[in-house]
Amino acid sequence: MDNLNIYISGVGGQGIGLLSKVLAQACLKAKYDIKSVDTHGLAQRGGTVVSQIRIGEDIYSPLIPKGEADIVIGLERLEALRAMPMLKPEGGRVLYYETQVQPIDVRLDDHNYPKKNELEAYIKKINGELKSVRNDDIPDVRMQNIVLLAEISKLGWIEKVNVELIKTVLKEILPESIKAMNLELFKKLANA
Amino acid sequence: MNRFVEKLLNPEPHQELIMGNYALVRAMLESGVKVATTYPGSPTPEIAAAIRAIPDEKRSLYFEYSVNEKVALEIALGASVNGHLSTVFFKSVGLNVAADSAVQLALMNVKGGMVIILGDDPGAHSSQNEQDNRHFARTSYIPMLEPATPTEAYKMYKEATKLSKKHQMPIFLRMTTHVCHANEVIEFDSLKIKDYNWKSDFDPEDGPYLPITKSVFPLKRNALKKLEFMQKESENSAFNKIHSPHGSGEVMGMKLGIISSSMPVLSILENLKNVEYPIDLLQINFSFPFPKRKVERFLDNHDEVLILEELDRVLEQELKNIAWDCNAQCKLLSRQYNNDLVGELTPGRTWKILSDTWPDLFPPKQKIHEEPDISPRIAQMCPGCGHRSAFHAIKKALPEGTITVGDIGCHSLGFFKPYNMGEILLSMGHSNGTGSGLSIRNNQQKVVTFIGDSTFFHAGIPGIINAQYHDHNITLVVMENGTTAMTGHQPHPGSGEISAKISIKKILESIGIEFIRDIDTYNQKKLTKYMQEALDHEGFSVVIARHPCMLKFTREQRRKESYNPSHVKINQEKCRQIYECVQEFACPSFAKLEGGKVVVNEELCIGDGSCLQTCPVNAIEFEKHGGNNG
Numbered sequence: 001m002d003n004l005n006i007y008i009s010g011v012g013g014q015g016i017g018l019l020s021k022v023l024a025q026a027c028l029k030a031k032y033d034i035k036s037v038d039t040h041g042l043a044q045r046g047g048t049v050v051s052q053i054r055i056g057e058d059i060y061s062p063l064i065p066k067g068e069a070d071i072v073i074g075l076e077r078l079e080a081l082r083a084m085p086m087l088k089p090e091g092g093r094v095l096y097y098e099t100q101v102q103p104i105d106v107r108l109d110d111h112n113y114p115k116k117n118e119l120e121a122y123i124k125k126i127n128g129e130l131k132s133v134r135n136d137d138i139p140d141v142r143m144q145n146i147v148l149l150a151e152i153s154k155l156g157w158i159e160k161v162n163v164e165l166i167k168t169v170l171k172e173i174l175p176e177s178i179k180a181m182n183l184e185l186f187k188k189l190a191n192a
Numbered sequence: 193m194n195r196f197v198e199k200l201l202n203p204e205p206h207q208e209l210i211m212g213n214y215a216l217v218r219a220m221l222e223s224g225v226k227v228a229t230t231y232p233g234s235p236t237p238e239i240a241a242a243i244r245a246i247p248d249e250k251r252s253l254y255f256e257y258s259v260n261e262k263v264a265l266e267i268a269l270g271a272s273v274n275g276h277l278s279t280v281f282f283k284s285v286g287l288n289v290a291a292d293s294a295v296q297l298a299l300m301n302v303k304g305g306m307v308i309i310l311g312d313d314p315g316a317h318s319s320q321n322e323q324d325n326r327h328f329a330r331t332s333y334i335p336m337l338e339p340a341t342p343t344e345a346y347k348m349y350k351e352a353t354k355l356s357k358k359h360q361m362p363i364f365l366r367m368t369t370h371v372c373h374a375n376e377v378i379e380f381d382s383l384k385i386k387d388y389n390w391k392s393d394f395d396p397e398d399g400p401y402l403p404i405t406k407s408v409f410p411l412k413r414n415a416l417k418k419l420e421f422m423q424k425e426s427e428n429s430a431f432n433k434i435h436s437p438h439g440s441g442e443v444m445g446m447k448l449g450i451i452s453s454s455m456p457v458l459s460i461l462e463n464l465k466n467v468e469y470p471i472d473l474l475q476i477n478f479s480f481p482f483p484k485r486k487v488e489r490f491l492d493n494h495d496e497v498l499i500l501e502e503l504d505r506v507l508e509q510e511l512k513n514i515a516w517d518c519n520a521q522c523k524l525l526s527r528q529y530n531n532d533l534v535g536e537l538t539p540g541r542t543w544k545i546l547s548d549t550w551p552d553l554f555p556p557k558q559k560i561h562e563e564p565d566i567s568p569r570i571a572q573m574c575p576g577c578g579h580r581s582a583f584h585a586i587k588k589a590l591p592e593g594t595i596t597v598g599d600i601g602c603h604s605l606g607f608f609k610p611y612n613m614g615e616i617l618l619s620m621g622h623s624n625g626t627g628s629g630l631s632i633r634n635n636q637q638k639v640v641t642f643i644g645d646s647t648f649f650h651a652g653i654p655g656i657i658n659a660q661y662h663d664h665n666i667t668l669v670v671m672e673n674g675t676t677a678m679t680g681h682q683p684h685p686g687s688g689e690i691s692a693k694i695s696i697k698k699i700l701e702s703i704g705i706e707f708i709r710d711i712d713t714y715n716q717k718k719l720t721k722y723m724q725e726a727l728d729h730e731g732f733s734v735v736i737a738r739h740p741c742m743l744k745f746t747r748e749q750r751r752k753e754s755y756n757p758s759h760v761k762i763n764q765e766k767c768r769q770i771y772e773c774v775q776e777f778a779c780p781s782f783a784k785l786e787g788g789k790v791v792v793n794e795e796l797c798i799g800d801g802s803c804l805q806t807c808p809v810n811a812i813e814f815e816k817h818g819g820n821n822g
Contacts, residue, residue: 013574013796024375028209028377034376034377035375035376036374036375036376037370037374039373045605045678046569046571046572047570047572048569058465059462060459060461060462061455061458061459061461061462062374062375062376062458063538063539065462065538065540066561067561078566078567079569081564082564082566084564085561087561089561100783101780101793101795101796102780102784103567103568103569103570104570104572104609104610105568105570106567107774107778107784108778109784111566111567114564114566118564122564126561141794141795
């Protein structure tokens with residue numbers, strides 16, 4: 001596989017850390033060379049959070065240059081849209097969780113929350129591919145990242161990172177207290 | 193023992209995908225560090241988290257969260273002159289707090305060895321500035337290593353402990369944010385934890401350790417002499433090396449070179465791979481003392497050399513000195529614009545500087561994408577945060593034009609809209625000094641200062657005692673949430689986790705402050721009243737506005753079997769769309785839909801109920817089993 005850059009964005013508290021850790025470990029199990037980096041900082045306090053995973057043999061910096069992401073994974077609609085300039089100018093792919101976390105500027109009427117078609121228009125312009133997921137039956141909102149993982153493992157956007165591989169990693173790294181519940185959901189959604 | 197700790201303590205050589213900060217802990221264990229201290233601050237808190245994850249009986253070192261960086265550094269020094277290998281770590285600006293003692297370190301024979309890990313923050317991801325601590329190596333005569341990758345951080349740390357013991361000299365390991373937080377596969381060596389004899393080995397004869405008047409000079413000469421030895425180490429160090437990704441040769445009839453250090457080395461390599469020219473890159477990651485001979489040779493071998501560094505012009509000054517001394521014939525180039533000294537040197541920004549320097553080789557990049565015109569997302573206080581209730585209630589008590597002085601901590605976020613509280617900020621613990629200054633001969637505006645509890649102990653006490661001693665006419669609000677929240681809930685002397693809680697209120701009482709009120713911030717009405725009284729009080733007055741950190745509390749609750757999530761909801765029949773909840777109290781759990789309806793985002797609401805009292809028509813109600821009031 002050629003180099004592959006995955007840019008993940010969301011809001012602090014949405015579980016981006018786990019999502020990125022699972023993907024990184026799965027890439028490792030698929031024998032890819034990887035580098036990754038998370039933005040921490042004030043992330044916990046409801047700001048934008050970003051995680052970057054880079055796959056390939058001649059990668060030096062863990063930071064993806066603007067316009068070179070192959071895949072954007074958004075944990076929320078506005079943050080997916082914010083990440084668009086990171087995408088490759090032709091044919092980038094986006095998967096996001098269709099939910100809304102309003103920033104203060106939206107609540108104060110200083111800005112609008114973006115509509116779904118703004119994201120669609122952006123993707124259309126670059127001949128990209130857009131997928132969204134949402135699941136209203138999950139027992140806990142912090143399991144949205146599992147919904148995304150199930151989808152990404154089925155989509156096959158990251159060669160070799162398939163359902164089995166992600167399931168194995170989840171078994172290994174999920175804390176005991178939440179393991180059973182999350183695995184069950186993953187298996188159900190990924191038909192594993 | 194969890195999986196993470198098992199891997200950290202794995203005695204066998206092995207490979208692991210790991211974060212830079214965690215890799216440092218493996219390096220500490222392998223090197224036999226015996227004492228480690230810190231005060232929490234991004235980007236370094238994960239180092240402490242990894243050390244603490246090791247159960248006591250398996251932990252081969254003493255660790256503590258000291259009250260501030262200065263104390264942490266002094267403890268590490270004390271341990272080292274007593275013969276124990278020690279380490280201290282903190283964020284960039286933490287070094288300012290520690291500086292008074294740090295500048296003395298090189299005068300001491302640190303016979304056990306001592307490594308100081310600095311977490312610099314280019315890009316100010318979580319800091320109040322972009323302080324470049326490379327200057328500090330020069331001020332304090334302390335050698336400096338600057339890793340670009342987690343692997344290098346692991347190797348350099350181990351090397352630093354060896355050099356430090358060998359030359360009895362402290363060493364800086366300067367990390368930057370994205371080296372701390374980068375993950376890559378590292379090949380770890382074996383780990384042998386030996387039995388350790390905690391022999392007290394302090395002997396004044398090993399010093400002297402007393403720099404006073406004339407005795408300063410031999411100590412300073414000793415430090416300078418040691419730097420000469422370190423110079424040789426840096427000259428021969430494998431961390432200072434040349435990368436020639438496309439071989440060596442001429443471009444445009446000239447030999448081109450770049451000199452850089454730490455993480456920008458990666459950004460440069462990332463860009464060089466996209467061109468085919470044979471440009472040599474000299475990385476100087478053992479950067480102080482500067483490897484003079486190596487650099488002279490590089491200058492001699494090239495016609496044009498670009499100095500490409502992050503933040504200040506530190507390498508540039510070193511290089512220009514050398515070029516002058518050796519009468520270098522090559523052309524020295526450097527960054528052209530002030531803006532190049534601002535922010536992180538990402539791969540994209542590095543291309544821009546290369547392009548400004550050699551436009552024929554690195555053509556300017558066209559803008560690829562339109563930036564979407566979307567709302568910013570500023571960090572904010574969490575749902576249920578006691579600080580929100582405090583700001584909401586306090587704001588109601590403040591006369592028009594009151595000056596509010598913020599401090600470092602979660603409550604710094606009070607400056608953002610809609611609260612706009614805490615209008616000036618310098619550093620940890622500054623608020624009462626700055627506030628006192630603002631209050632001098634000021635009968636036009638009231639002055640209110642804020643301080644968090646961890647900051648109170650860290651550097652807040654002197655400003656408070658000064659305000660009391662000189663009876664400055666300010667009102668201090670202590671925002672007490674029982675933890676060091678912003679950096680990830682580390683303990684502090686008032687949190688009661690390590691030993692008996694030290695009471696902030698008793699400390700304040702003991703210095704004779706007349707007006708002290710103490711209130712849970714969820715009791716907003718009473719807090720407003722106390723604030724009004726405090727402002728009416730002539731002279732120094734204090735309100736302790738306390739509520740436990742709800743992020744910490746909620747996480748602890750969620751771990752319990754009995755946890756039963758609850759939420760509030762808006763009774764739409766009662767709601768008159770006054771928007772006090774969503775726009776003034778502004779808990780992030782409220783959302784305002786198009787058309788004006790207010791709803792509760794159950795993904796965020798923790799059911800704390802602090803919002804109920806803010807609604808003038810009582811339209812906010814508990815859903816399910818009623819309130820869980822923290």
